[in-house]
Amino acid sequence: MSENVVQRLRDEIENGIISNDFAPGARLDEVQLATRFGVSRTPVREALMQLNAIGLVEIRPRRGAVVIDPGPHRIFEMFEVMAELEGLAGSLAARRFTDADRTTILAAHADCERSFSAGNSDAYYYDNERFHKAIYAASHSGFLAEQCVALHRRLQPYRRLQLRVRNRVATSFAEHGAIVEAILAGDAEQARTLLRQHVSIQGERFSDLVATLASR
Structure with missing residues (x-):
């Protein structure tokens, strides 16, 4: 199979x-x-x-x-936890990344740039997934990476849907650039902050996601 x-x-x-x-x-x-x-x-x-x-x-x-319909509140809770896990992964990656990690992160970022430039949000989603997994791997915390991958997978349909909100792919890619810069500069706190903000769906972003879910 x-x-x-x-x-x-x-x-x-x-x-x-x-x-x-x-x-x-x-x-x-x-x-x-x-x-x-x-x-x-x-x-x-x-x-x-x-x-x-x-x-x-x-x-x-x-x-x-x-x-099963998890409901908006449950989805919000999952994004809330995901933001904290991603922030921790970014912080550890900034402190622990190797030359091989640098290469993998930059390659994933370049793939995101290609799919973004092509205007393909679905392709961007999968490139985005590889980008985040490269950061998890660079944290060199096997347990944290496992938890990030598991929750990322649970949120996959909502993260993909969120990328279809107008201008979100462009914003996401711009955020990736700042995240890469912070990690490769070894700025653990900045990497943590940027990744938490990148994944968090507070305020307007959460309202947009709920509205998109309702319309579908």
């Missing part, structure tokens, strides 16, 4: 949930999904298990996978 097939299915189902094509409380039938996407039930089952792991669906006895 191809990992790419599972990822594509997961993203398609995820998008369906976020766009309300699959409404909260709806049952996600494996056979129907397999037919809809032209695949066997095996990758569908794996995709649903991954969505269960991040809390977008719940696999229930005798009902199978059911769509």
